[in-house]
Amino acid sequence: MQIKEILSDITAELDRTFEAMDEAQIEELERRIVAADRVFVAAAGRSLLAIRGFAMRLMHFGYTAYVVGETVTPAICPGDLLIIASGSGSTGSLVVMAEKCKKVGTDLALITTRPDSPIGHLADHIVHLEAYTAKLPGSGIKSVQLGGSTFEQGVLIMGDAIIVDLAAQGADGDKNAELMTRHANLE
Numbered sequence: 001m002q003i004k005e006i007l008s009d010i011t012a013e014l015d016r017t018f019e020a021m022d023e024a025q026i027e028e029l030e031r032r033i034v035a036a037d038r039v040f041v042a043a044a045g046r047s048l049l050a051i052r053g054f055a056m057r058l059m060h061f062g063y064t065a066y067v068v069g070e071t072v073t074p075a076i077c078p079g080d081l082l083i084i085a086s087g088s089g090s091t092g093s094l095v096v097m098a099e100k101c102k103k104v105g106t107d108l109a110l111i112t113t114r115p116d117s118p119i120g121h122l123a124d125h126i127v128h129l130e131a132y133t134a135k136l137p138g139s140g141i142k143s144v145q146l147g148g149s150t151f152e153q154g155v156l157i158m159g160d161a162i163i164v165d166l167a168a169q170g171a172d173g174d175k176n177a178e179l180m181t182r183h184a185n186l187e
Contacts, residue, residue, distance in 0.1 A: 010149075010150075010153075013131070013150045014150065014153060014154065016130075017129055017150060017154050018154070018157075018158075021127075021130075021158075025126065025128065026127060026158065026161075028125055029083070029109055029111075029125060029127055029162065030162055030166060032081050032107060032109055032125060033058070033081060036081035036107065037064070037077070037079040037080050038064040038065070038066065038076075038077075038079075038080045038081070039055070039058055039063055039065045039066070039081050040065070040066045040067075040068055040073070040081065040082045040083070041054060041055045041065065041067055041068065041082075041085070042067070042068035042069070042082065042084045042094060042097050043084065043085040043086060043094070044086070046148070046149075046152040047087065047148070047151070048067075048085075049152070050085065050152050050153070050155040050156035051067075051083065051085045051155055052067050053156055053160075054083075054155070054159030054160075054162070054163070055067050057159065058163070060163075061163065061166060061167055068082070076100075076101060077104065077106065078104065078105040078106060080106050080107070081106070081107045081108075081109060082097070082098075082101045082106055082107070082108050082109070083111065084097065084098060084108070084110050084111070084119055084123075085110075085111040085155045086110065086112050086119055087114070087129075087131070087133040087135060087148040087151040087152075088112070088113070088117060088133060089110060089114040089115070089117025089120045090117050090118050090119065091119075095118045095119055095122075098110075098118075098119045099122065101122075102122050108122060108123045108124050108125075109123060109124065109125040109127070110126045111129060111155055111158070112126065112127075112128065112129065113128070113129055113130065113131050113151055115128050127158070129151055129154045129155070129158070131143075131148070131150040131154050133148040133150075133151055134148060135148065
């Protein structure tokens with residue numbers, strides 16, 4: 001297989017994933033982000049890398065956003081939003097976080113391939129990404145990629161799409177200039 005063929009297959013998988021999405025689920029997630037006092041994100045493995053990028057962009061546009069597990073992440077409180085990205089919806093450490101979140105009385109959103117999962121049963125809102133994951137291969141969805149790559153890429157790209165939409169709803173002006181006012185400058 002040629003690299004360009006693989007790239008074409010990957011983009012086709014992402015096209016199928018995004019085509020199957022319910023746009024109302026994304027709009028509701030956006031509404032919850034805007035309404036939240038602060039946004040916390042959590043995931044494990046490569047999904048954590050994807051959701052971290054989303055938290056960074058939220059911060060770039062003036063939202064108070066934290067990645068769970070970082071040393072500077074404060075306690076979560078009512079009025080906050082926890083967004084968990086978990087392909088399986090059953091990662092042990094994330095289930096524990098979701099349970100704690102609900103005990104505190106915090107809003108919980110889940111991005112997942114498995115809405116009917118332990119975290120899904122706790123979530124106030126779910127965004128369903130129909131993507132292959134090697135952890136739960138019985139879905140009938142195929143992938144040329146390994147592991148949960150389509151899901152992880154979907155989380156990253158969906159996050160970027162949300163940022164573009166949120167930025168478009170903001171004040172007029174140069175969005176990249178606004179972003180750069182909060183971009184890291186100690187590099």
